[in-house]
Amino acid sequence: MTSHGWVVCVKQVPREPVFKRVDTYFRVDRDRTEGILNPADRDALEMARELREKHGGRIVAISMGPPQAEEVLREALACGADRAVLLSDPAFAGADTLATARTLAAAIRKLGGFSLVLCGARTLDSDTGQVGPQLAEMLDIAMASRADRVSCREGSLRVERRMDGFRETLEMPLPALLTVERLQRTPAAVSLQSLERAFDGLPVERWTREDLGLEPGEVGWEGSATWAKDVCLWERKRSGERVEGDVQTAVDRILSVLLEHNTLSDS
Amino acid sequence: MGRKQNAIRRTVREFAEHRLAPVAHELDQQARFPWELMEPMKTMNLFGLQAAPQWGGAGLDTVSYVIVIEELSRVCAGVALAVTVHNSVSLFPIEAFGDAEQKGRLLPGMCSGDRIGAFCLTEPNAGSDISSVEASAVPEDGHYRLNANKVWVTNGAIADVAVVLARTDPGDRKRGFGLLVVERGMQGFSVGPLEDLCGMRANPVAALIMNDCPVPRKNLLGRSGDGIRMALQTLDVGRVGIAAQALGIAQGSLDASVEYAAQRRQFKSPILQFQSVQNMLADTATELDAARLLVYRAAWLRDSGAAFSDASAKAKLYASELATRAASRGVQIHGGYGYSKSYPIERYWRDARITEIYEGTSEMQRLVIARGLAREGGG
Numbered sequence: 001m002t003s004h005g006w007v008v009c010v011k012q013v014p015r016e017p018v019f020k021r022v023d024t025y026f027r028v029d030r031d032r033t034e035g036i037l038n039p040a041d042r043d044a045l046e047m048a049r050e051l052r053e054k055h056g057g058r059i060v061a062i063s064m065g066p067p068q069a070e071e072v073l074r075e076a077l078a079c080g081a082d083r084a085v086l087l088s089d090p091a092f093a094g095a096d097t098l099a100t101a102r103t104l105a106a107a108i109r110k111l112g113g114f115s116l117v118l119c120g121a122r123t124l125d126s127d128t129g130q131v132g133p134q135l136a137e138m139l140d141i142a143m144a145s146r147a148d149r150v151s152c153r154e155g156s157l158r159v160e161r162r163m164d165g166f167r168e169t170l171e172m173p174l175p176a177l178l179t180v181e182r183l184q185r186t187p188a189a190v191s192l193q194s195l196e197r198a199f200d201g202l203p204v205e206r207w208t209r210e211d212l213g214l215e216p217g218e219v220g221w222e223g224s225a226t227w228a229k230d231v232c233l234w235e236r237k238r239s240g241e242r243v244e245g246d247v248q249t250a251v252d253r254i255l256s257v258l259l260e261h262n263t264l265s266d267s
Numbered sequence: 268m269g270r271k272q273n274a275i276r277r278t279v280r281e282f283a284e285h286r287l288a289p290v291a292h293e294l295d296q297q298a299r300f301p302w303e304l305m306e307p308m309k310t311m312n313l314f315g316l317q318a319a320p321q322w323g324g325a326g327l328d329t330v331s332y333v334i335v336i337e338e339l340s341r342v343c344a345g346v347a348l349a350v351t352v353h354n355s356v357s358l359f360p361i362e363a364f365g366d367a368e369q370k371g372r373l374l375p376g377m378c379s380g381d382r383i384g385a386f387c388l389t390e391p392n393a394g395s396d397i398s399s400v401e402a403s404a405v406p407e408d409g410h411y412r413l414n415a416n417k418v419w420v421t422n423g424a425i426a427d428v429a430v431v432l433a434r435t436d437p438g439d440r441k442r443g444f445g446l447l448v449v450e451r452g453m454q455g456f457s458v459g460p461l462e463d464l465c466g467m468r469a470n471p472v473a474a475l476i477m478n479d480c481p482v483p484r485k486n487l488l489g490r491s492g493d494g495i496r497m498a499l500q501t502l503d504v505g506r507v508g509i510a511a512q513a514l515g516i517a518q519g520s521l522d523a524s525v526e527y528a529a530q531r532r533q534f535k536s537p538i539l540q541f542q543s544v545q546n547m548l549a550d551t552a553t554e555l556d557a558a559r560l561l562v563y564r565a566a567w568l569r570d571s572g573a574a575f576s577d578a579s580a581k582a583k584l585y586a587s588e589l590a591t592r593a594a595s596r597g598v599q600i601h602g603g604y605g606y607s608k609s610y611p612i613e614r615y616w617r618d619a620r621i622t623e624i625y626e627g628t629s630e631m632q633r634l635v636i637a638r639g640l641a642r643e644g645g646g
Contacts, residue, residue: 036277071270078274186285189307190278192316192335193325199271 004057005114006048009104009131010041010076012069013124037072040120042079044180046187047150048118049080055152058082060111064092064103070204077198078190085111089208094221097126101134103219106212108139114175116157121146121179132179142176148183268330275327276334282307283342291343294469295614298461300425301346301469308350308380313339315378316354318362322370323378329566333511337562340515341522344618345469347515349383351508352421356626357384360430360446360501364489373448377428385426386505387417387449387475388498395631397495402433404447404482411435411447411487413455413480421625423473424458427451431477432498435491444494448486455480466617505626506579507569510562513586513622517558517593520615521551524597527610531602538600547596555593558586577639584632587622594619 012035048059061076063069064087073084087107095103108117117139119132129145136143149160152174159170159178209219217223241257243250258264268276286304294301308314316332318324327335332354339347358377361384362370376382393399402415415433420426429449436443449456459474489497525548528539538544561582568575594616598605605612623629 034273068270071274074270075274075278078278189282189310191310191325192275192278192312192327192331193320195271195274195278196325196327196331199269199274 004051004055004116005111006051006057006059007108007111007114007117008041008045008048008059008061008076008081009117009119009135010045010061010063010072011038011120011123012036012063012065012072013038035068035071036124037075038120038123038125040122040180040182041072042120042187043183044118044120044178045076045079045081046183047147047178047180048116049188051116051150051152052080057115060085060114062087062104062107062111064088064095064100064107066093070206073204074198074202075190075195077202077204078195079187084202084204086204086206087208087212088206089210089219091209091216091222092220094224095219096224096226097128097130098134098225099219099221099223101131101138102223103209103212103214104131104135105138106214107207108135110207110212115152116175117141117177119177119179121181129179132177136177139175139177142172143178144170144172144176145179146181147178148181150178272331272334275331276338278311279335279338280341282311283338287339287343287346291346291469292608292611292614294343294345295466296468296608298463298468298471300349300471304346305380312378313350314353314380314383315358315374316350318354318358318374318378322362322374324374329507329569330563333507333514333562333566336508336511337515337518340512341519342515343469344512344516344519344615345467347512348467348470349422349425351512352386352505353377353384355508356386356501356505357422357426357428357430359504360386360488360497361428361448363500364446364493364497365448368485369448369488373428382427383422383425385420385422385429385475386501387415387420387429387431388502389419390416391418395628397432397498398441400432400434400444402431402477403437404433404435404445405437406435406484406491407481410481410483411445413447413449413477413482415477415480416474417476418459418474419462419472419625420475421470421472423475424461424471426475429475430488430501431475432494435487435494439492442492442495444498445491446488446494446497447482448488449475449477449480449482450486453477453480453482465620466614467621502626503576503579504569506583506632507562507565507575509622509626510558510565510579510582510586513583513590513619514555514558514562516590516615516619516622517551517555517586520590520593520597520612520619521548521555523610523612523615524548524551524593524600527601527604527612544600547600551589551593551596554589558582558589561585577636580627580632580635583622583627584629584636587619588629590619590622591616 015034015036059081060083061081062085070086122129144159146161147159151158157172243253312325315324316327320326336351404411404413431447431449435445455478457476462472531538565578565582568578597612598616601612604610
């Protein structure tokens with residue numbers, strides 16, 4: 001088999017809650033917040049590292065974001081990526097998940113020769129979980145979401161994931177795409193020597209819209225199908241009610257509350 | 268702060284919060300070193316932070332170094348102590364004053380964390396007065412015969428390599444000192460019982476005893492007669508590390524205090540809403556910023572090759588006294604719970620106090636600073 005290409009899509013996410021940092025268009029103001037490597041993407045990198053250890057090949061980390069997103073690609077290099085590509089262009093600003101997936105897909109096609117694309121199953125900021133599946137669709141490859149264990153044999157992939165109350169094992173052909181669930185174990189410690197090297201020596205390539213051969217209308221704000229209308233704080237409220245009286249009255253009251261909240265089906 | 272330094276801070280904080288924090292209380296209570304964390308600590312290059320990559324070090328600048336120690340201390344000062352002492356006063360003098368053979372022989376094992384280092388200056392009758400050290404290393408055929416009783420040795424019980432200040436020239440009472448590298452396993456080298464300390468209990472502080480210990484001549488760092496100068500230079504570097512440690516303890520105390528004050532309710536309101544509590548927190552936060560600027564300045568001066576002795580004395584003096592203050596305020600904010608071992612603030616309080624004492628007491632820092640003033644003012 002030819003050498004594997006493990007592509008990991010990573011995102012810089014704000015450390016602080018997003019609602020504090022939105023501009024007038026309800027887009028996250030990424031200049032005013034400290035960005036970190038999205039934790040699930042870190043786990044996707046860890047999974048790629050394991051695959052590379054067993055099957056060889058090279059890990060390419062890609063990210064779409066403003067120039068400062070280069071930082072998380074450098075962290076990805078320190079975590080073991082062999083190559084890092086930043087997709088950065090003012091035209092990419094304001095992209096929704098569709099425009100983001102389109103941009104990433106163009107970049108992955110340009111990279112060529114990949115076996116597997118790995119994305120974090122969710123991001124800390126918007127948590128849509130859409131980019132991975134959309135990307136698989138655009139690349140026209142098989143996809144499994146929320147994988148937490150993977151092994152590779154003879155051109156096919158065995159993927160495990162946790163479902164409600166059971167574990168599922170899937171088998172799929174390569175190339176494919178996985179979205180990776182937070183791993184149960186702590187990722188391997190990062191050496192400060194490799195961080196030092198990643199920040200003070202290794203290159204991060206920068207690709208623009210033109211490099212990807214995309215039209216202005218396909219990317220960013222203009223290429224998006226959705227726009228945020230409002231962002232507000234969601235408050236989790238818990239309320240309780242004390243049910244008094246004899247057993248029959250209490251049971252009737254509890255049943256009526258449960259029915260009222262559609263907790264029980266009336267069939 | 269540069270982007271690299273931010274990434275270093277995040278990386279170390281992740282380790283400290285996820286791996287170190289869950290065991291910090293237990294390490295303190297059982298007075299034990301976290302051997303179970305050695306593997307990730309080695310991987311992170313915590314035992315070769317500033318050493319050159321050719322020896323297996325991470326080659327960090329001093330500002331980054333300070334960030335690492337600060338972040339570890341924010342969670343567990345005793346483990347941070349092991350790291351900073353190993354790096355700044357044991358590995359550093361070997362890399363700075365050792366010859367090529369010594370570096371090639373000693374540094375790779377130390378950088379990898381396979382061999383832990385210590386620095387031995389203090390004796391029962393010698394501390395701040397460094398020239399009253401009595402350890403004697405009599406030159407004999409091919410080696411020094413070393414007799415020394417070194418006390419309060421940080422990392423003492425786990426050290427494989429100890430840099431020891433001793434009299435190497437019996438004829439020169441004033442300047443006849445040298446730095447010798449003593450290795451575990453040498454004849455006549457033994458470790459005393461663990462000190463039962465008030466704080467920093469995760470660190471196995473112990474006495475190291477050298478009884479007619481034959482130390483090969485090739486283990487002398489630099490020249491005989493240069494011992495005091497090299498030791499003082501080493502302490503300048505060590506002070507920056509301890510200042511960073513104090514900074515971390517102060518930050519940890521503040522974080523714990525804010526968290527507690529936000530959830531503790533009295534008089535139908537979180538105590539964080541009360542002005543007397545706010546005042547304590549605001550004072551700590553302000554002084555913490557000042558301390559951080561002092562510590563980072565000392566580190567930055569060292570990185571730029573400038574004299575940093577005065578800056579590191581000021582940083583260590585201010586940060587260590589702040590650590591005690593911040594922890595003490597933290598205990599006060601926690602009220603009765605602050606005096607209980609069910610919250611970490613009492614550990615910070617016990618850990619903080621020693622930072623005003625070791626690697627130069629606050630009084631000695633003031634002396635260093637005042638001497639500088641006298642030199643400038645005296646013309």
